[in-house]
Amino acid sequence: MNTTMQHEVVVITGASAGVGRATARAFAKHGAKVGLLARGEAGLEGARQDVEANGGEALVIPTDVADADQVEAAADAIEEEFGAIDIWVNNAMTSVFSPAWEMEADEYRHVTEVTYLGCVYGTQTALDRMLPRDEGTIIQVGSALAYRGIPLQSAYCGSKHAIQGFTESIRTELIHEDSDVQLSMVQMPALNTPQFEWVKSRLPNKAQPVPPIYQPEVAADAIVWAAHHDRDELWVGRSTVKAILGNRVIPRRLDHLLARSGWDSQMTDKPEDPDRKHNLREPADDDADHGAHGAFDGRARSRSYQLWASTHPIQLLSAGFALVTLVGAVIARARRSGVACDDSSTADETALRHDRRPPATEGRDG
Secondary structure (H helix, E strand, C coil): CCCCCCCCCCEEEEECCHHHHHHHHHHHHCCEEEEEEECCCCCCCCHHHHHHHCCEEEEEEECCCHHHHHHHHHHHHHHHHHHCCCCECCCCCEEEEHHHHHHHHHHHHHHHHHHHHHHHHHHHHHHHHHHHCCCEEEEEEEHHHHHCCCEEEEHHHHHHHHHHHHHHHHHHHHCCCCCCCCEEECCCCCCCCCCCHCCEECCCCEEEECCEECCCHHHHHHHHHCCCCCCEEEECCHHHHHHHHHHHCCCCHHHHHHHHHHHHHEEEECCCCCCCCCCCEEEEECCCCCCCCCCHHHEEECCCHHHHHHCHHHHHHHHHHHHHHHHHHHHHHHHHHHHHHHHHHHHHHHHHHHHHCCCCCCCCCC
């Protein structure tokens, strides 16, 4: 256990499932005291059990992050129980899979209230407590979609883009105030979470994350790392890097690529149930605990080498230096062997020429 993380007070929104659930477990392994915020009580109870089983303490507070007063009340309760909040993770989200022309105004409003304004309210609540102490960390759970919009998720992409701009704006304000409060955004790849089973959808087939897919524990490890390192932004997964950098270089080409592939890549070959329960306005897990993982365990990656490289730069440089040294040694040895072989060949040729000379004439009669 990392002793520098013991007894930290951490707040996680959207803690009942998916990334929030995995993140709660990850902080618990370091002995944290975790405030768990979400709407679904069954999932929250499961998250509490996870935290306690992994060595942390938990406080469950059913909360709708779209209500600023509820977020504020939750923070008060957590600080009363555990003390000052050290880390606040804004993770709660919802979405609708649908072409924009089929979306309803109320759907856009509610996705924005939960995914974007929930982040705003959480950030404000955290800043109210951290700024007077001049310490603390706020983590925004972002996405590659904060930079690169894709079809069928206009409400969600719009919210993530908004969080990106909101975070950059506040970061400049904190710099202006010379504040030691840290504000970081972790940009995620496609993740194997239960959201695809309960997000409202108008797709003919069941929704899926756009491959490659990563397990939520990869995201959780990134969040815990970002909370303890001074990094403004952390990209998770090679696909995230490609999406963000690609959008900077060839945005129009990506538009056409996604227009061709963006529909099929977000659907499985299984038909969707049009009457399936969704969580847009009410929690979908009141009577069940869905846990951290979705239905794609068989296809999801449990590690990201890109994330390891990004979070271990010294080890990466050391490995690179060792590799260069090794290659140099091999090349030098090969060259020495080649020189030795050349010297040996020269000696052999000299001896051969010497052997072929006619024998010297000894003592001729006059």
